[in-house]
Amino acid sequence: MLISLIEAVQPIVNPQPQALAALNERSREIFRQIVESYVTTGEPVGSRNLARILPMSLSPASIRNVMADLEHSGLIFAPHTSSGRLPTELGLRFFVDAMMEIGDVDLAEKARIEAQMQAAASRHTFDSALAEASSLLSGISRGAGVVLTTKVDAGLKHVEFVRLDPERALVVLVSIDGTVENRLVDLPPGLPAGALQEASNFLNARLRGRTLDTLRADIENGRKEMKRELDALTERLVDAGLATTVGPSEARQLIVRGQANLLDDLRAAEDLERIRLLFNDLETQKDVIELLARAEQGDGVRIFIGSENKLFSLSGSSMIAAPFRDSAQKIVGVVGVIGPTRLNYSRIVPMVDYTARVVSGLLDRSR
Structure with missing residues (x-):
């Protein structure tokens, strides 16, 4: 498993643990379709649309009954009266922890990541490769790519x-x-x-x-x-x-690329306000550095969703991050993606993980 997840979500709606554990196949499939629709479109999905896309035959009335149970469990909510449903932060955390299927990065994407970062490192310096990693992740995710690194004294x-x-x-x-x-x-x-x-x-x-x-x-x-x-x-x-x-041996450097991507998919006035708040978050470098530093505390990819962290509590954003290591296997930095909570987690998680491993390999060869 690629993911090492952090602390449990603190949802606005109190979760019903027994209900979460007891979700049957039908409930899980309906919930999965709601999450995947949200990741793809950002829009609520209703029972009639779900009836058309579900792999099982269910009437809209039966789907509404299941949706009511999911809403009672704190996994989904209705943003407006008579609208479809969206996943809550608790629902996204449950999906990531218990239901998300993570594949491997395909060979073509691996080759592209390696080639672009090696070219940056050979033309300039290792810091150039870190900036390239941030740009790559930004392009892949359509969010902001971030890199946090400890200044390592080279010979x-x-x-x-x-x-x-x-x-x-x-x-x-x-x-x-x-x-x-x-x-x-x-x-x-x-x-x-x-x-x-x-x-x-x-x-x-x-x-x-x-x-x-x-x-x-x-x-x-x-x-x-x-x-x-x-x-x-x-x-x-x-x-x-x-x-x-001689500067401080633990000096921190933050690289952020692709903030403009966050403006590409605005759908409403509230989206613009959310992005404005996220830009304010990213400008507070000290807080971003502290959050990324938490991703250095364990192996694998870490996922922060919305109000699980106070930095993103207003903007409703998520971060996916993974540490990279030097030749002595010491964690010396983090690469990641920051964007809306509807990031495509199943696609971005393996990309972040693989990019971190490529960075580790470059660092091992350059030091």
């Missing part, structure tokens, strides 16, 4: 100090994976003309693929050796360069 390939003016220099760090990072440092007064090159040579001789954290620790342990090789001002320059360029 260094080259360090150079470049003087900008008498008081400042640029520290250029080139990582093994091709990432280039630039930082400004203040130059000590009276620094000799050749000190920048001397500091660059000193660090490059000790890189050997080390990360900044490791390099800084090695230099601190070999402080006596550095004092023998460098004068006091150049030593200060090396310390300043390393101190400035």
Whole structure:
């Protein structure tokens, strides 16, 4: 099973556990058709339409009786008087947990995902591949693709100090994976003309693929050796360069692509308001990061539906997310999709899972 589901839904309607467990085949099939119609059209479905599409012969009156039981159980509701029925958040959670059939990603889609992400990684950096993953998931789901990643320090390939003016220099760090990072440092007064090159040579001789954290620790342990090789001002320059360029090891980066997709399928004024609220949610990056971080707490795909999380309680949105890992099998980020509660869960869940595995593979090869 691909899914590792999170906490139970907190429905507005109190569920009837015995009724949920006792759903017979007819009730389950009617409920399935209501959910699948909602995922496809976003519209309520009535007993007459259900009578035409059900694989069993039932009269509209018999279907209405079953729908009344499903409504009493908290699985469906009528958005308007005399309208058809839609699944509640409880109903969607029940469907996802107990009834959804998940297939595998077909070979053509696997090949496309792998090819596009590998091309992005080879042309640019691993971060480019993460942005491509977000765009891919956005296109697949017609929702917003999201990626949360922990900044992983790659091994260094080259360090150079470049003087900008008498008081400042640029520290250029080139990582093994091709990432280039630039930082400004203040130059000590009276620094000799050749000190920048001397500091660059000193660090490059000790890189050997080390990360900044490791390099800084090695230099601190070999402080006596550095004092023998460098004068006091150049030593200060090396310390300043390393101190400035080392950021928090757990810095978080959020990538969101495809918000415009959420505007493509508006059906009513309330849909526009829901999307406006969702855009507000996505702009609150801290809350989105905290929600995505919860998907890092277990294996497999996690699904958050509507008010199960306070972030989406107003917009009525869902998120499907899966963690990815580095070569040591440590979870270092999450990929996912955010969109309306009528996301096509059975299609998107395996896509998110497979994309996370491709990202893990790229990360393993790039680090």
